[in-house]
Amino acid sequence: MHTLQHQPHVQTLISVARRPSSIVSRLKCLLFHPPILYLYFVKFRTELSPSPFSVSIKHDHPILSIGSCFANHILEKLRDYKFPVQVNPFGTTYNPLSIADQLTAIHRKRVYDVVDLEKYRDSWISFDHHGSFASPTSKGAIDLISNRLESAQNKVGKYRWTILSLGTAWAWFKEGKVVNNCHQIPEREFDFRLLSIDEMHKALSATISNWQESHPNHVFLITVSPVRHLRSGLMENNRSKARLLEVAHLLNDEFEFVHYYPSYELILDDLRDYRFYDHSLTHPSQQAIEYVWEHFQGTFFDSNTTNTLESFDGFRKALYHRPRQTSGPAFDGHLKSLEKKFEAWIQRWPDADWREEKLRWNELIRMS
Template sequence: MEFRTHVDLPLKQMEIHHSDRLMLFGSCFSENIGELLADNKFRIDINPFGVLYNPLSVSEAMNELLDRKNYHVNDLFYEYGLWHSWMHHSSFSSIDQSTCLEQINSRLKQAATLIREADVLICTFGSAWVYEKNGKVVGNCHKMPEALFIRRLLNVDEIVKTLSTTLMRLRKQNSKIRILLTVSPIRHRKDGLHGNQISKSTLLLAIHKLQKVVSDCYYFPSYEIMMDELRDYRFYSDDMLHPSSLAIDYIWECFRQCYFSPSTVQIINEWADITKQLKHKPFIPSSESYREFLNGIVLNLNQLKRKLPYIDIKKELEQCQTQLKTFQK
């Protein structure tokens, strides 16, 4: 007897390989999946502007990268003892104006190059509600008084027009890029539960329409998996709004089924074995057997590097070499 409904996964849409360059934009869920991709040694860049929730801000972020925008003093504002950007997460804010600009511009310079070289773009939209200031949608309100903004709900055609224009512009500079869209399963309680449903529905309809006008544009049903398969509150974190770590792991497994080939899964499994070895704590750290164990990890890392020359294992090699040096003292 089956006690839950299963979401039909979009199998064989496209494949994501370790050789691909990936760029992720959007809500906290982008960061959840992005961290798992990074942990499994995919080459990625996550949210060069920090977390962005609405599709218009994601579109603006991509346009600024394509324009190679360089931020100046007049792009910032000062409040609560810090310099901020309306387009950036507060992690970029600083008590020092020049530090804020340096953090923003160095990050954008790196991302502006990658967006032109990326093989896969993944965008996760969290909300269709936006906050406007002086006629422009802001990416982050920085906890400023709500009276400073006009809050409104984007409509489907507005989202489709804005994003399709940006994505087609991106395609002109990067013709090989494949686009994967998803709606965040995180509920926005501040919009009200009904307002949250209207917001998510708007995003879903916009993505459905967008797929008809932009080629190589796909959809992954993270929202549906959370709402239909994992509808029990035991799959939520303590705030009852965000997916629990168990739920994120389950959605990740669904993601793996959709976009990873058997050979990619094999590499992930090989890396998982190496990761377990790296976390091993020896009973006797100075023993000869532990030195042989460390040398074995180094051998496995180098073998994987020869197989996949584009992966970054510098940190892991340094960890092993630091531990091996203790035997030379």
Template sequence: MLLQTKIQIPHFENQLNYDQEILTIGSCFSAVIGRKLLERKFNTLNNPFGTIFNPLSIIKLLQHALNGDAFPEDHIIHHQGRYLHYDFHSDISGNSPLELENNIKLSAKTAGQSLKKVSTLIITFGTAHIYELLHTKTIVANCHKQDSQLFQKRLLNIDEILDAFEPFHNKLIQINPRVQILLTVSPVRHIKDGIAENQLSKSLLRVVCQELCTRNKQINYFPSYEIMMDELRDYRFYKEDMIHPTAQAEDYIWEKFSQSFFTEDTKKKILQIETILKALSHKAFNPNGEAHQKFLSNLLLKMEQLTPEFDFSNEINQVVDLIQTK
């Protein structure tokens, strides 16, 4: 009996391994993938600008980082004791305009350096709905809970996303010809836009991804949204907000991602690291007991054996401290 509609997972021709550098940018699902890559010791820069939902803001940030351009000062606002910028998530903020400016410069510089040498750029589009500042007619990445009357909401069209992406991509491959781009549409539901409106938005983003993949063989698509909608078609795979996937759903999509994009040797190394991560999260019944101390010693040995290739220094220190409390 079939209880699921299985999504055909694409085979990524240039599969990922631990020798490559990865940059993620986009919606919160991009941050989830980035976090899982970091946990498994991949060389990853994860969402350096914070969570960004719409394609034009994502492209703008990437373009500015690549060119080293300055960001407009008139997009700086003061909200609840912090200075924020309309082009960035609230993760990029400051106690003063100068501190905010320095944090913006640092994130842009870090992203720009990464773009010039990265092997894989993972971009996750969240929504095609955007907000424009009425007095400047410019798109913002985040409204930062400002008065809604300051903004106009509209739906992007396919051509304006493609037209924005093309010059960025052309510049990127001039500087970094070997870069592979992986596109995905976020499985997070933007239902405050409306159910039908969310579906329309996701459909537009999916068409954009397909067009970009068709135009360039170095651009690929991973069906995270489709996996969530079809294989995980049950509200038990959503958190209480009925918007975000649960940890179980994220793990399921990650497994599909791993099948598609990692070499066999890389999968074996990931399995070793995941075994260690699971052991590190183990809650001991008797932390000072002989059995648990032996467990910690064996765990320490496993990490030390992998240390020449992977940095387990923090984890090793954590376990050493527990052993020393015996």
């Protein structure tokens, strides 16, 4: 049947049957070609439709996100639409124990000092942080760490949402303490093991509970990253993901304010095809990310927010449109109209980052 579906003449008939034409012609096409009738109604994948959430994400809801690189993709979408987002103040993080430690550091407003750093070769590093925080000097590393951490800490009490993306249950340890990043130090310096469901659940449960006691209106979204970690092989990756899924659902069942979001199932069960992975065959493709983003919107945005984003899309398309002519009354009128819209959006979201749009605006001005 899969072969039949992809025959050129069958594809043509399916397209005709689904074309918005008269009902009579569509019925004739279906009735006189029984295989097409079957293909028209049969499902070839298990779709996971969005169910609107009881609480909507709005532009006045600051969001904190910690976790894997997949979370970065979705949060970048939110950032593009000017939602107030803090993404990975410690850098990309994969294991739940490090995620729990980072939540605690943000909540309790931890301060990092030189004693928290290690000197490796020509760089000062922190095992709690991504390699992007490394610096040739200890002061440089502390400045990088402090700037990002303080920015996240300053919004504690204002965050309405925290999104946690669990990447892997495999973790590195040095002298008994979990390590977020090994900074390319030889593996013999670390221990590498699969975390238990119990230790991951206890760490996240304690941190989430402490946070919620201080901020009762907070909502946690927990998801498992569909990015496959194949360092130890496919079977070990699947063991890891199974444990993460169990931890996520334990937390979902334990707390009313913790909710599971099925990004893992959207890629692995709904799309379920290597076409939706990039060349690495481990990371979802841009098309897959767009699919999850659409599902995310259908789940967490109400109609007002959706309409606002559509209007903003229209503004951005006009801003980045390549004009055929850059002189004359028509282009001048276009710039005046665009300027009014730009000012209105800035006034609407004054705290958003508009640097990219302002660069594009300056390009248009130079064209005129």
